[in-house]
Amino acid sequence: MSHSAANKGPVYFQEDGFIKLNTFLKEENPSKIFLLVDNNTHRDCLAFFSEKIEFQEAIEILEIEAGEINKNLETCSGLWNALSDLDADRKSLMINLGGGVVTDLGGFVASTFKRGISYINVPTSLLAMVDASVGGKTGVDLGNLKNQIGVINHAEMVLIDPTFLGTLPQTEMRSGLAEILKHALISSEDYWNKVTNLSGLTLEDLDGIIKESVEIKAKVVTEDPEENGLRKTLNYGHTLGHAIESYFLTHPEKTTLLHGEAIAIGMILATYLSKELQEFPEDKLKEISLKILDIYDRVEFSKEDIQKIIDLMKYDKKNSHGNINFVLLKDIGNTVIDCKVPNELIWNAFEYYQKA
Template sequence: MSHSEVKGPVYYQEDGFLKLNAFIKEVNPSKIFFLVDNNTHRDCLAIFLKKLESPENVEILEIEAGEINKNLETCTGLWNALSELDADRKSLMINIGGGVVTDLGGFVASTFKRGIRYINVPTSLLAMVDASVGGKTGVDLGNLKNQIGVINHAEMVIIDPAFLGTLPQTEMRSGLAEILKHALISSETYWNKVTNLSELTLDDLDEIIKESVEIKAKVVTEDPEEHGLRKTLNYGHTLGHAIESYFLTHSEKTTLLHGEAIAVGMILATYLSKELQDFPEDKLKEITVKILDIYDRVVFSEEDIQQIIDLMKYDKKNSHGNINFVLLKDIGNPVIDCKVPNQLIWNAFEYYKKA
């Protein structure tokens, strides 16, 4: 896949920093704004600034880390800061962080003065393989994930797995869920490769990240506006997002990381695939075992399940009041826009409890 096909090309390691410095020389932005959160300010910014050839005319904007801050209030704060710091149409924004920073930073840049250029530097595994590619930007509206946003591509995405050295294990696992999803919708070979984790070294990770990004980039290039194929990237997300939102907004619940919620969503979706698409039962068992090996089991009460089902109707993928699922006929063979009766969703949770 050549870079020219993909809007917002993706570059790796040193190549990325060379491209970035060349881009800055060529475009000559009036000012460069770095958006970081408190974690990436501490762990990543200094590493990044060392790679920059001309770090003058630079401003640093910091937000609080965490999904809970991915909202319009944070955006308003940033729009005000940009105005006060004399940002203009020729300014450049560089987002250094996980999915919250890249999603929100992309949205702030895309809407400030009707759009300034931005670059994403994802520092979490999740953002590398998911949030940074495809031009989806946005924020949450209350407990509804990514309700407000636009599709607008970064000038480039720079992926440097060196940043992963600063990530806690739980965050690595969270990112792995998106890699597992890419595998389930694309190929059994890739699924087998990414689930043999006992042998995963950082070098393997480089290769797996590249492969995962390519799977996503290929889908997004063919269907940028999500009319068909791009919907397959929502595998496990219809229920997964509802589970994540539910746990995020109920203070008595332990908040789940995105990947932890999506892991549950993928088991539920695979069970539904067996019921509605004749997905092979032995593979359902294998997927369930492999996912539960990596992620802790989440406990759901009847009331939790009811509220999660209610939340699904706000999912952006729905139309005309129907909840649309992506299901699998087999690994690597997804089917979009599947209608699922509520009773089957209850059965899927029952299956998950007993698995």
């Protein structure tokens, strides 16, 4: 099964993906293959992947340290130097085997080395499968500011094999689930009901949910590849969620939040704001809040925390002309982009979250 994202970067699943990958390697015959991993995917995923790939020449393994804290220009510089030292040329190929940090950073390194070499994403985390590796967004953080440096440039293909999920801790699975919940909130109530009925879900159901989430994202990206309008809806919960994630990432006294944990908070806050500004139904706000808090632990915020998080929002990539732009909902599946939100309501949203 495959999906097209903006006429490039088809997504293939399981064995079909490895067949397509090996066909691509045979037909394109890259001069060299560079396989980017982090220390976790080197240990847990490389052997399985290596058994599946068919390429006559030696493959160069490039390894980075795992974690969002390493998603920066310093790591990129090390990789650009390694590619240069290993004689990479314009016909080389980079394969990114890992979670969102590896696919975001690896895609950016490939897209900028010698003005761009081809790359393929093989996501190994649930978050990367349903979000980070699909849609052509590449990039790195600038200090504590999420994804400030990057380009939109699609992978040659994305290969999704849920077998890799067997290597993930439950916290990482929950982190990925947040993006699935987001896809549900911006798409349809039926899908929301399906993905929040966790007690009835089987591993087979998860395969189908991953495919459905990829379809939702691919459809949006195909219609709006450069994020001029519709694609902004994929940022639901992210305006505050990214600011929360950045704040916790750079304050050592705080417990670092995974991306999905921060976005889960951001979605509750955004849904409260939707009730206040877009007449989103109050009963659905309560239901969404309870469902999310049933999955993710509540996080405490002091007044100082909230003020610093609000200050960080000015760096959000959706902002323009000095305005902070939110994605809000009129109802589940009915989005409104470029919404202005007064700071007073943001404070009220945090107060609601603390008590929900």
